[in-house]
Amino acid sequence: MEIVQRWWQAVLAGFGEAEPLVLTPLPVLGLLALCVGLTVPRASWRIFGLYVTFVHELGHAFAALVTGRFVHGLKIRLDHSGEMVSSGKPGFSAVFSGFWGYPAPAVVGLALVASTYFGHASAALSVGALVLLVSLLFLRNWAGIAIALASALCAQLLVVFTPPAATSWVVLGLGLMLLVGGLRDLFKVIGVHTRRRELIASSDAYLLGQRSWLPAWFWLLGFILVVGSSVALSGWLLTLMMG
Template sequence: MSSEELWHRVLEIFSRTAVPQVTLAELAIVFVLATALSIPRATWKYFGLLATATHELGHAFAAVMSGQRLGGIKLQLDHSGTTTSYSRGRLATVWSGFWGYPVPAVTGAALVTSGFGGWGPAALATGTLILIASLLFIRNFAGIVITVTAITGGALLVIFVPHAFTGHVAICLGVALLVAAVRDLAKLTNVHLRRRDRLASSDAYILYRATSVPSGVWIAMFLAVVAGCWLVAWQPISSILAAGA
């Protein structure tokens, strides 16, 4: 591929493409693949790293949007992560602390709706650019490896894969992140119910310490946002189910 062809390809990425024609059978395959990425331990070991990166980027983006100074992001291969930000205001700290667990679902809903709307390549390209920008704030080697791997995968998809197919990939990846958000919330809830020795790393517990609002309320708020994201993503999916009924 020449440099001119590559540049033309890049410009096409951010243009609307044909709306993917998703059949009922393909939709079933999408849910099977999404579940296969987010549920079994063998695949979650790797896909869960993307969910963790999205989680931490949610904290980071919220911190920047609320006027905080972003210190750095650390990602670990055991699916843990830390985002450090500095603020003099409690409200800003609480705001950035909240937007961790809901963001994989927000991202998933955005990918699904973009994919069904013909904006799948643009959505994946935007996500790749965000990951590239996040490299400025990654503060450990594992985090760099995880982020560069995700960037490479995203770049290969948007540059070399036909746009019509990329829309289908965006839908599948979006559903997988929505499933991942539910899995992570279940894990968080389990920490509060059965693994209370790990409370110190829980966003809900940290928010409780900062506000005196019970952890259960924060978990319920996480769940409400995730459920809302599922509802948004379900709109285009339900139309396919209705057509196939």
């Protein structure tokens, strides 16, 4: 019980406003190199890519919920594929929820970078920890549950044990890793449409093209626009933090 109370107090404490992060170029370059080193090599991507897939599927689920759809469950597989099953009226809500998968990691990454700029990194960490706990209710396969439990456990440990002075750096690092991961997945889906068309039936852009009167390339451009804008805005915020 004491552990739960300590965790809850740490979550609540995270909602207090902190000082915005002030950066210098060298530490930022070092952090970027670390993020790229953890997200680009195939060996480390096998692990971190599962978390990016998790955020991808949560993007589908959140978009479904805000448009009034009922989310039946999420599945995340060890091959980095996933599935979100929802029901509701066909049309806008189905297309809207189908779109917000690939952009989700980059958008969340931008939100984390922005939270460090505006002095809300601790709140972002607390919110993220709570969201990951709630997401456990929607998982419907053992691999997905294991991935969600590991992600939720890491989030809770970060909330409880990250020193206040380091919180902004941790949140900034997570944001940058999600941005790089979102870019990597974007290039992957573009590659499916240009070089590996035997896999096209698994592409969200292809599925959106089947559900709407707009072609797959339109949805690919939408992914590129949102992910690219998230990366560009994050870069702009980094330059502002470096003065």
